[in-house]
Amino acid sequence: MNRRYLRLAASGAALCLTAATLTGCGAVDGLTGDNEVTLRVVAAEYGDNPQNSSAAYWKTVAEDFEKTNPGIDVEVSVYSWSEVDAKVAEMVKAGKAPDIAQIGAYADYAEAGKLYTADELLSVKTEADFLGPLADAGKVKRIQYGLPFVASTRLLFYNEKLLADAGVIPKDAKNGWQPKSWAELEAAAKKLKGAGVPTPFALPLGREEAQAETMMWMLAGGGGYTDNEEQYSIDSPENVKALEFLRDKMVGQGLTGSVQPGKLDRQAAFDAFTRGEVGMLNGHPTLIKQAAGKGVKFGMVTMPTADGTEHSAMGVADWVMAFKNGHRKESGKFLDHLYEAKNVSAFTSMYDLLPVTTTGYRAAQAGSAGGNAPQLKTFLDALPSSRLYPVGKKSWAGVSEDIKQNIGKAVEPGGQPVKVLEEIATKARAADPR
Known part of the structure; x- marks a missing residue:
């Protein structure tokens, strides 16, 4: 899914900020101990003002992860949608790809052999939890490289x-x-x-x-x-x-x-x-x-x-991918954490987006039925059978x-x-x- 279609909450009004860099426990890349790893994550900004910036979400996710995974620090840089794809491309070209990127497209990097596959990263539980149409849209030549992050229908x-x-x-x-x-x-x-x-x-x-x-x-x-x-x-x-x-x-x-x-x-x-x-x-x-x-x-x-x-109906999604930087195990752990139901729900609720996992989908259905977000129910109902752009094609x-x-x-x-x-x-x- 071209990133344009899932800027939903931002809708072209994403913050034009210098990257906000968030380090959960204060570790700085290059200053960690010999046995420690710093995961560098680049993410897109979905908010339209400082009060609803995505930076707050990523800070919470990173800090929670570090508490239960000593020895792995997470450094997140959040960029506006107008620059995040180009920023990652620059990093890759310079030989400094992030460990994880949450951006609009993955196929070019997958075709170039720069990404880990989903089954190299995720637990069986996490990988199996993605909604079918979204998991399929993350595949290149029937192998999944793109992990759906958030979705929507029309x-x-x-x-x-x-x-x-x-x-x-x-x-x-x-x-x-x-x-x-x-x-x-x-x-x-x-x-x-x-x-x-x-x-x-x-x-x-x-x-x-x-x-x-x-x-x-x-x-x-x-x-x-x-x-x-x-x-x-x-x-x-x-x-x-x-x-x-x-x-x-x-x-x-x-x-x-x-x-x-x-x-x-x-x-x-x-x-x-x-x-x-x-x-x-x-x-x-x-x-x-x-x-x-x-x-x-x-x-x-x-x-x-x-x-x-x-x-x-038409579905759209933004994507997460992990680059081959030698941190496969650590990246996989963080991604398993990212896709826990509470984290999926926290982000989709913040921006009126739709979840990409079965557990998140069921939770959203229950929330809609209970009156928390009734207007999103029709969008939600169309998601499991939706069709996405052919984003797996370079x-x-x-x-x-x-x-x-x-x-x-x-x-x-x-x-x-x-x-x-x-x-x-x-x-x-x-x-x-x-």
Whole structure:
């Protein structure tokens, strides 16, 4: 999962700080005793201000670990999302890779033979606890190198008042709106347009997150970026039909607002939703707090599909990896500690993210049922069967960038989905030879 999709709590507002370095017990690398090891950990910042910085979480995890593992010190450096991937890349290039990195992608390092595998690091209990789709997404050539850290899914958000005023849902409806098909989505958007809503459906295919929005529609149409054999299938008939629907039924009928989808970014769409200018859009958990903070009453449902039947939702994740620095045993111990249920729950609760382990998932379900986070329940329910980006492919970063640059052209009036998808697919296959 490209890191962009799991910045959820930060949503582009991650702290632009100089790295905050945290040493649990005051040990400094190079000054420890002969039999001591200092694990150097680099992590991403998910907070958007000093009060909710991720540094506090890592400090607690490191200190708790050191108490029960004498002889292993943990030094954590926390960087903003805008610099953390580049910082790790610089360290690796200089021959000073961290022992553990919590960043957005792992495939390049795995392909280069720089990472330990999951079974070289983790206890059987920890390794078996990862949710299936997330563990699979962490694999390169069927071997797991990427350890999922946090996850999320996407849902369709809608403005309850706008839909009620437009006659889409009764004003006294108790169960909200439950659309199943794209036809229902189109009909609702037409009513919103007739009621004068500026943007009946926001379709952000701008550079910020075009690959996410695109994947949601592809999955809902029965397609996706890859086939069952994990080979690129970007130009599949199902994907072509999905973009043709967007071009003809949504953009072509003026249901996506005045800004061209290819020039609309995710956060701009979110901001418009919180101002009451958007009737519907796909979103992640960050939008819950943003909309509630502006007093917008909203509902959330699973993304409707082309024919009304169920298809997998899109899941996204950020990753943890351990570099081959000679500290395999020590890194494994720390990672077993990191994935203990209490630590998983502490981080996901802090940022309204979803757990990546079965035990964490069950705990979150219980919490949602008990009223602690009821709005996250629908996101949570979609996680076990979700599909993630093909992040195990070294080529994915380039393919994602190609999608960001070109996919908006496919849904413009007169756009050619077949041609655009074929061009992207051809480059993708060339970059991922079998």
